[in-house]
Structures are given as structure tokens and as C-alpha cells.
Amino acid sequence: xxKPYYQDNAVTIYHGDCREIVPQLGRFDLLLTxxxxxxxxxxxxxxxxxxxxxxxxxGWDREKPDSATIAAMIAAAxxxxxxGGNYFDLPPRMGWLVWDKGQRxxxxxxxxxAWTSENRALRIFNYARGKATAEGREHPTQKPLPxxxxxxxxxxxxxxxxxxxxxxxxxxxxxxxxxxQATLIERxxxxxxxxARRMRQEVLPLEYRDNAKHEVQS
Numbered sequence: 065x066x067k068p069y070y071q072d073n074a075v076t077i078y079h080g081d082c083r084e085i086v087p088q089l090g091r092f093d094l095l096l097t098x099x100x101x102x103x104x105x106x107x108x109x110x111x112x113x114x115x116x117x118x119x120x121x122x123g124w125d126r127e128k129p130d131s132a133t134i135a136a137m138i139a140a141a142x143x144x145x146x147x148g149g150n151y152f153d154l155p156p157r158m159g160w161l162v163w164d165k166g167q168r169x170x171x172x173x174x175x176x177x178a179w180t181s182e183n184r185a186l187r188i189f190n191y192a193r194g195k196a197t198a199e200g201r202e203h204p205t206q207k208p209l210p211x212x213x214x215x216x217x218x219x220x221x222x223x224x225x226x227x228x229x230x231x232x233x234x235x236x237x238x239x240x241x242x243x244x245q246a247t248l249i250e251r252x253x254x255x256x257x258x259x260a261r262r263m264r265q266e267v268l269p270l271e272y273r274d275n276a277k278h279e280v281q282s
Contacts, residue, residue: 069250070263077249078247078250079253080230080248082229083133091140092247093225095138095143095146095228096145097137097143097146097228098146098147098205099118099137099148100128100232102128102206106212124178129229140228143219143222145181145215145219146179146180148177149179154179157179158183159181161186161218162175162178163175163178163189163191163207165191165193167276172193191208205230209241222244223244223245226246226247228230229250232262238264240263
């Protein structure tokens with residue numbers, strides 16, 4: 065029987081390999097995840113005044129998950145949103161998502177792409193990278209909370225959410241704030257602890273959730 069690393073009335077976190085854990089779980093309404101891209105993001109360094117942080121490398125972004133692993137994660141849910149979808153061999157779909165970081169000509173990308181299982185119009189979320197950095201990051205590829213909240217809103221009437229590459233737990237935090245159920249899986253214990261700490265924080269006030277819904281609809 066699986067033993068959660070952390071559990072509350074909205075979020076369950078498992079510490080381990082998603083390839084072993086996901087087959088033991090039920091089916092979910094939505095897969096929302098940001099897998100390793102295999103580009104060495106855990107070793108990025110730079111000047112502190114530019115918002116960089118010295119990350120302790122453990123090699124988790126040395127290789128990306130193989131096609132079979134990604135396919136198994138997608139098959140575990142009715143709908144899927146996979147950030148970094150351009151790095152993986154995924155079926156053609158219309159419904160790509162774009163995070164526009166509001167930067168041009170910087171050393172990193174001006175934005176990021178997410179593959180979705182939906183055949184619908186492409187959507188863009190504008191959220192400045194500088195703003196996301198100022199809010200604090202505890203994982204080198206941590207997505208902004210408003211971005212993941214937006215993703216859940218776009219998915220429609222979903223109640224159960226799976227993130228098998230949970231990192232610092234932003235998917236779970238967004239789900240909890242929106243009154244959804246989320247299951248997170250993370251291979252590195254230090255990030256499980258960070259995610260658990262974020263889940264222990266109070267749920268964001270109702271006006272935040274209302275604003276998030278407004279952003280999705282506008």
C-alpha cells in the first residue's frame with residue numbers, strides 16, 4: 065500500500081518514481097505537469113542581481129522522461145497539459161498554451177510552450193518573468209502560481225488533478241486554492257518537503273480565486 069509523504073484534505077504528495085506510483089493510482093480528470101526537459105536546468109547559474117539562484121545540482125534534468133513514461137502519464141487522465149511539450153514526441157494538437165514571459169532577447173527563452181490533449185484554439189498567458197522571480201522560486205524550473213491556476217481554469221470542469229513531476233508543488237498549490245483535489249509525485253525528497261510546506265499554508269482568499277477565474281474568462 066502506498067504511503068503518502070504528505071496528505072491533507074485537498075493534496076496528497078508521494079515521494080518516489082512516478083513510473084512505479086501512477087499505475088497504483090486511480091484515474092484523474094486532468095494531468096497538469098512540467099517534466100524535466102533534459103537541458104540541465106538544475107545547474108543554471110548567474111548573477112544574483114538578475115534574479116538567479118545557485119542551485120545544488122542532483123542531475124534530475126540530465127535526461128528527459130522517455131516517450132513511454134510521458135504516454136503513461138497522459139493515459140492516466142482524461143485531459144492533459146504538459147509544459148515543455150515541444151521537447152517530447154506527442155501527437156499533433158491545436159490547443160497549445162504559451163507562457164509569454166514579457167522578455168525579448170534575454171539569454172533564456174522569451175516564453176514556454178505547453179502541449180494539451182485538446183483540439184482548440186491556442187491560448188497565451190502574459191506574466192513577466194521578472195515578476196515570477198520576485199515572488200520567489202524554490203525550484204529552478206518553478207512555474208508561477210497564476211500560470212498554473214490559469215491552466216486549471218482552461219481545463220474546464222475538472223476536480224482531480226495529477227502532477228507526476230511535481231517539483232516544488234505549484235500544481236498542488238493552485239489546485240488547493242481553487243478547491244480541487246490534487247495528487248503530486250516527486251522523486252527528490254527536498255522538493256517534497258518544500259511542496260508539503262507550501263500545502264500547509266492557508267488557502268488563498270476568495271477574491272484571489274475570483275480574480276483567477278476572471279483572467280481565464282477574459
